[in-house]
Amino acid sequence: MRLVATEYVSLDGIFDEPGEWSFPYFNEEASQFKADELAATEALLLGRRTYQGFAAAWPTMEGTGDFGVRMNSMPKYVVTSTLDKLDWSGSKQVKGDIPGEIRKLKQQPGKDLLLSGSGMLFNALMGENLIDLYRLMVHPIVIGRGNHLFGDTTDHRKLRLVETRRFATGIVILELEPAA
Numbered sequence: 001m002r003l004v005a006t007e008y009v010s011l012d013g014i015f016d017e018p019g020e021w022s023f024p025y026f027n028e029e030a031s032q033f034k035a036d037e038l039a040a041t042e043a044l045l046l047g048r049r050t051y052q053g054f055a056a057a058w059p060t061m062e063g064t065g066d067f068g069v070r071m072n073s074m075p076k077y078v079v080t081s082t083l084d085k086l087d088w089s090g091s092k093q094v095k096g097d098i099p100g101e102i103r104k105l106k107q108q109p110g111k112d113l114l115l116s117g118s119g120m121l122f123n124a125l126m127g128e129n130l131i132d133l134y135r136l137m138v139h140p141i142v143i144g145r146g147n148h149l150f151g152d153t154t155d156h157r158k159l160r161l162v163e164t165r166r167f168a169t170g171i172v173i174l175e176l177e178p179a180a
Contacts, residue, residue, distance in 0.1 A: 016146035042110035047118030048080035055088035140170035
């Protein structure tokens with residue numbers, strides 16, 4: 001599996017709580033994009049906070065159709081050292097040597113392993129060169145404060161732009177791979 005990190009991000013690089021600012025930009029194009037993305041996904045990879053938010057919302061969310069069925073039924077790998085019990089169907093804890101465990105997951109056959117949100121995990125996996133594709137959904141809004149997606153890294157990370165797409169609402173999809 002390849003590890004795809006998909007992130008909702010503001011123009012100024014903030015990715016905190018996209019539910020508070022991204023909905024006005026979400027349209028049928030974005031919905032179809034996310035459905036196609038999920039169809040190309042074997043399993044989800046989530047940090048604790050993102051897992052808790054998703055697990056609280058998805059099992060009881062109404063009107064989600066096939067997308068919701070897929071979210072609730074697919075395997076979910078959760079990186080957490082504080083949760084003892086994972087109640088969302090298909091969830092398994094990843095612990096111990098996290099980079100090593102992610103490398104093992106990536107060696108399994110199948111579609112994409114999709115990392116969503118999970119900023120601390122995103123930055124840790126980026127630092128280990130484990131992300132195969134960065135998929136940024138850049139929204140035309142400046143948030144001004146909050147957590148920046150790429151954190152406080154001092155490492156230079158060269159990426160190669162492989163795909164762009166623009167939605168009518170102004171969302172721009174940037175797909176980047178690590179540069180050789």
